[in-house]
Amino acid sequence: MKILVGFSRIFVAALFLFSGFIKLNDPLGFSYKLQEYFSEGVLNMEFLIPFALLMAVFLCIFEIIVGVTLLLGYLPKFTVWSLLGMIVFFTFLTFYSAYFNKVTDCGCFGDALPLTPWESFTKDIILLVFILILFFGRKYITPILAESSHKWIVFACFTACLGFAYHVLMHLPTFDFRAYKIGTNIQEGMSVPEGAPEAEFEYFWKFDIDGKEEIIKTSGEYPQVEGKYIGVETKMINEGYIPPIHDFAIEKDGQDYTAEFLEKENVVLIIMYNLSKSEGEGMNAMKGLTDKALSQGYDVIGLTASSPQDISQKKEQYNLSFDFYSTDETALKTILRSNPGIVKLNKGTITEKLHWNDADKLILDKVERPEPKINESLKAQLDSIAKLDQKFRRLMQAQTAEERDSIAKLVGATKEEAVGDLWRQQSAIDSSNTVFIEKVFKKYGYPGKSLVGEPTNSAAWYVIQHSDKIDQYLPMIKEAGKKDEIPFRLVAMMEDRHLMRIGEEQIYGTQGTTLNYNTDKPIQIIWPIKDAENVNQRRTEAGYDTTIEEYGKMLYGDTFEYKAYTLEEVEKLKEKSN
Incomplete structure (x- = not known):
């Protein structure tokens, strides 16, 4: 019995010391696991979730201290009762988790040694046997070293544990056992080897x-x-083979940008899994760091699982100059134990990971931003689309048969097409063009000048401008304008058209209309403009080189005189025409 107790003492103490230290190396990760246990549908103890981190640190340190006291033979009665209480609780927890399939990894050894629920339960049963041996043979647990030194050793271990916990919480885990450790290539981590077992x-x-x-x-x-x-x-x-990285994606507005950013050489990711929980001091640190990174030639993006409203609020509050993209919250928590935090990538390989407290340690050598690669295949398709968009519109402008024939040759229209129903033929083209452009949006986002060059970058704009999808894609067009992917004057024109369609005042004065169209005296007007007195200033800022008065004459002839109508006046003119 004495030999059995001696072996059990060393085995149990070593296991508790290892388990406690591994979790204390990453207390945030352990707290996430506790939150999972406390959540609805598992233990239904949501009221404990706010205390998960505090409990995680306490449990980790307690495991280590109990392991130390067991080795020392200090307070044997307290030690074995503590061990028995913990193992009974954890055995129940792992059985409950395994039997009801509630939590897929108990977190007993953190990310260093993931265990399935049934493996965790088996481990706890074995531990329970050894702890029962210690419980019933505790008279054989004799002290080592001088008994007077025990309390000081325990105190020193407790202090060291507290200091270590504080260090990893204020920085990052000292040892990184996760799939996103430095040196990992994310694309390779997501790949499935050839011949791997399938589900x-x-x-x-x-x-x-x-x-x-x-x-x-x-x-x-x-x-x-x-x-x-x-x-x-x-x-x-x-379940077959599951790659180490299986939940990572970079998305925005329904578009997947993962491959794009994982192929770039100099990328800084700002990780903020939940903006409402991001630390204010850290957000201020991100402002200075990201501005410097952008000036040094890096691509900087924020990754978060927060809503667009939260993103907009935080960008305005901290005057952030980078764009945000969406990524799964669990993946972001796994990547970095800091909110916010920094990850530096080079063609998908993680080269640096930093807590916001260490933002000043990020190495930001000046780099040359590579010239964007033009997608020649897409460019050719969009150039063809642009010609089709104008095919019959140009024929509609013909004033004589000779002019019509000349334009027909230029746009590739047959004689039958040139004398046919031009609007019906153009409408059919517009419909097919819109379908194509929507597929492009889904795959690439807006095809701007960095993707297809100029003037091809305006092709998609023309198609949407001539469709009934302006309200759906105007936000994407605006975003493209902010990034200088298309001229802002085109954005302004589309926004004006949208406002006119919904019966509101336009902003830049780009839209005109004809009232009393079916009468002998049609009235041609510029659609009502918000703050019409300052419209010419806005037109200049938007990139137009004509005043509203000059633009009106371009639309309706030299005799046209611009008048600033109100929405009420336009409604009255419409009523008269009826």
């Missing part, structure tokens, strides 16, 4: 056969049975 499922098909419900099990193929299909349920029997 396997069982399918349970429900059929009504002669008035009786029957279930037929297959591996995926549809059963060849006579009967009425009711439904199907699936069960995973083998």
